[in-house]
Amino acid sequence: MPRTVVLDSVQAASLDRLIAAGRHGSPEEAIAAGVAxxxxxxxxxxxxQESWHEGVESGDYQPLDATLDAWEARYGAMEKANP
Structure with a gap:
């Protein structure tokens, strides 16, 4: 269904640059890519969220706090070793 889109001058110039650079073949193609x-x-x-739930349900789950604590200890030790 055809639709009219109003762009401000900055958006229009950006769209023109994308088309001139060959990134998109037409304004419609560029707008469709932006909507996607x-x-x-x-x-x-x-x-x-779905991925997180799948991970928890898989049984191979470690609470985030434990992971963050391990990262903090690891990277904190690296910072102390390489000031």
């Missing part, structure tokens, strides 16, 4: 990235970005928290 936006959808992926908005889905990211849900995907992370």
């Amino acid at each position: 990235l936006l959808l992926r970005h908005e889905d990211h928290p849900a995907t992370l």
Whole structure:
């Protein structure tokens, strides 16, 4: 379905640069790519949460606090060794 999109001057110039550089073949293609990235970005928290639940349910799970404590000890020791 055709749709009109209004861009400010900075957005229009950026779109023109993307097309001139060959990154996208048309304004429609560039806008479609941007919408796809936006959808992926908005889905990211849900995907992370699903992955976390799958990991917990797999049985190979260690609480985050223990992992963070181990990282802090490891990297703290590295910082002390290499000031």
